[in-house]
Amino acid sequence: MSVPMLQIRGLRVRFPVRGARLAATRRWLTAVDAVDLEVADGQAVGIVGESGCGKSTLARAILGLEAPADGSIEWRGTRVHRNDGAALRSLRREVQVVFQDPVGSLDPRMTVGESVTEALEALAGRQAGDAGAARVGATLEEVGLDPSLVKRYPHELSGGQCQRVAIARAIVARPKLLICDEAVSALDVSVQAQIVNLLDELRARHGMALLFISHNLAVVRHLCEEILVMYLGRVVERAPRESIFAAPRHPYTRALLAAVPVPDPVVAAARPRDPLRAASDSGLPSPMGCAFAPRCGAADDMCRSSIPPLEEVRAREFAACHHWRALAPSASPDSRRRAT
């Protein structure tokens, strides 16, 4: 196989911790730690984790909005540098992003048509004659918006409609990769389903790759072939969709699966309550050990003293857990429960 479209190796992004009370030494928070990631043309990759796991920082680093402390990001074999303006501009023609807050990501003083036209002209240059308007109209139709909404302002639209406008802005110049950072989390479930289906259709129609970031595994499952689970900056599990849901290897992946609400009162009554302690409730993880150890039912001294590497469990399946061999794959996330 040729070089993947997007290739990330050993990416590390860190932020200085402020307010350390006149500390002599600067402290750092490592938001993304030693992450490898490839996205091929037309592939849909999901990144899943809780707030603060570094999934959005990873997305921002790909877009050149954060400077990596270490590691490399390559787009079609060329390294992306945050300070190389020309390269970044050409990257942004091919990589676009949709954020969580549909209303906040639109300019309240611009109509829908102006917003989408602005994106088109910024990325593809001024369009001759009516070509621009035609393309904007076609894109709005493609994302399921009535062309009559062209003259409306964001405050006149529902949250789902605003998110469609944000998607129209992102796809109007035909990107090769669309990054969706919690793009459906703020929407009603009924609208969420519409947007997930829309993204799936757009991907199929244009051969556009998708990097879909979410805290909900059940949503990612409908879109992505390859899934990475992140925990406090590190990838803890990575596998194709079929195996991650049928046989999750990492205890954290299992906990995430157990947290998804089950729309069935009989099953819901039988499943274990409270699958996971909150991260902040259980003390800070040791910097020497597995970050998940304080919340993990299977943690022992080894987990607290050495960081588990991301090991190949089977072909294309990776897990970062000292005990993945002992924790036999379970058919259902509900069949196992935490030790405490």
Added chain:
Amino acid sequence: MEPRPLFEIRDLVVEFSTARAIVRAVHGVSLEVARGECLAVVGESGSGKSQLFLGSLGLLAAGGVARGSVLFDGREVLGGDGAARREVLGTRLSFVFQDPMNTLTPHLAVGRQLAEVVLDRGLMGPDAARARSIQVLRSVRMPEPESRLRHYPHELSGGQRQRVAIAMALMTDPELLVADEPTTALDVTVQAQVIEVLREARDRGLALVLITHDLGVVAGIADRVAVMYAGRVVECAPVRELFAATAHPYTAALLATVPRLDAPPDRRLKGVEGQPPSPGADVPGCAFAPRCPRVVPRCWEERPALQSLGGRSVACHAPLPASAESGRSGGEEP
């Protein structure tokens, strides 16, 4: 004779006067909540589910008017000079809102905000209030409750803030807690914890109204579910019956939108096609007709009334047959 319900809404209408017109958000809804029961009120944004409860307690935004009858423990709380409502609200009946950051005052420590709830009502002295604060923080599973009293809201995570908001609502040991989208802004893992905290409070005898757009969340906690569409209840049923077979096509559509882990992974999610009607647009027939896959000519002309059908009530001219596995569009996997 049935015991008297704890909370009863009778034929409530909520209207807002705007510059252009009077917009009706709730069209005559009746609901009741028994002691110790959890009622889930489910619907999309704009279905009137929040306005129904805000209206019933006189908490509408400016320009809003609620008409009808609202009884708490048999006493009318809507209308009059508001004395009955003030006596109940915040003491025997508490609210939890979606955004905990707006519920909490940013410049006051958690302990002060919790204590104020009972101090301002003269229910406890300072020492008792502090002890009670620690007790309720522990009941919502806040770690190290004593030291949390000194923390400010910005020092807490989103899930912890929501737990503080629930703790505030529990300070007076209310009989009814109304939670309006309490988990919508939260991660699934934190959502599971908040639901668990509410479920434990329910297990201790608290009646609960859970207002949400997500049918997936209610399965694990509700006793009964009322589904609202365009300002009306379209289906109301005990939770097991509702999930075993939905009668209203809207409930079926809403259930099919929930992403579930037991469906085949490559199955497309089903959205509810089309948009809900804009508030105020009152049509002669069924409001769901334009989006309904089972629509019959009668639906356009005559509004279906809420009628009993088996152990549930449904407002539909062409309800789904009771035996159909209508809600289980994904099927079960072993």
